[in-house]
Amino acid sequence: MRKHIAGFAVTALAAAIPAVAMADVSIYGRAHVSVDFLDDGADYSETNLSSNSSRLGFKGDHEINPNLTAFFQIEQQIDFGTDNGSSFNTRDTFVGLKGGFGSVRMGRFDSPFKAARGPANLFGDQVGDMRNLTRVGNARFDERYDNTIEYTTPDMSGFFAKLGYSVQEGTVANQDTDESVFSGSLNYAGDALEAAVAYETAEEDTGRGERDGVRAAGAFKITDGFKLVGFYQTVDYTNPAVTAAVQDALTSDTYGVGAELKLASATALKGMWMTRDADADDFDTDMIAVGIEHKLDKAVRVYANYAITENDANVALTPWGQARTANPAGAAGEDASGFSVGLRYDF
16 A cells, blocks of 8 residues: 555656646845944944845746746845744745736735836945935835735837836725825836836825825946936825824935946946935935945955945934844934945855
């Protein structure tokens, strides 16, 4: 009897292997760790080890016919140095269909508004990340939303658009509530120019309240070794559940410019200046970031960055608060600075 069961199991496994092979599935990830010296300008001045948006993912696709392909992705945040992270959908996780019509996907992933910062994102997931100024408090928009449906148009001579709609927060929509989010972007990718313009609006019953935002980002290559970037964002926070003073502190314009210069084929020097101008008095912040990055090969890079935030009296933003495990709080009215040496390995 045991031999019969074992033989059946082997036969079933052999039969399953061709079915699995029908799907093109790959494992990918990023190990991104840095050593940082962080100073809040007041009482905190320490060395930290930080895991910076490290991740592990599975993705694949399956051709249904020459005109239609199914695809999926499951991505999990991995924190090197700690035991944080337990579920397999903390990052972009979705399933969809694509073809000549473009693509449709459903799940939880970066909104078109969030992705639109890409052309100007010189210090992503590092000390000096622009989200330290663009993603502030309950007015932030750099999010991946639950229960989202997104359509992406086909490429049209470098132009394409994205339209996303988050149906509800959580697993079930609440009765008689307005908790949806709409996000859309128009994008262009060419040889010398990359640009995006985006709009996003969240209804009043979403977890952080009603808010609207517009942003634009662009990068232009002057030469093969030198490019300029620019960014602008305006956010209107109109949550009736909080005071007018809080609404003014979270309503803001954020903008900046930067540049990247290749010193050699694998080495680049980059810098960016940004400012956040809030409607409320004494809530403004400037941020300056400079860094050098060297690619050891296509998969591995090392870098060193320095960034500083200059805060008005009532604000305590830091240049290290986003996408990192080492994110101690800042001190109101103080200049916070960070020096970071990092290693990133993409696989």
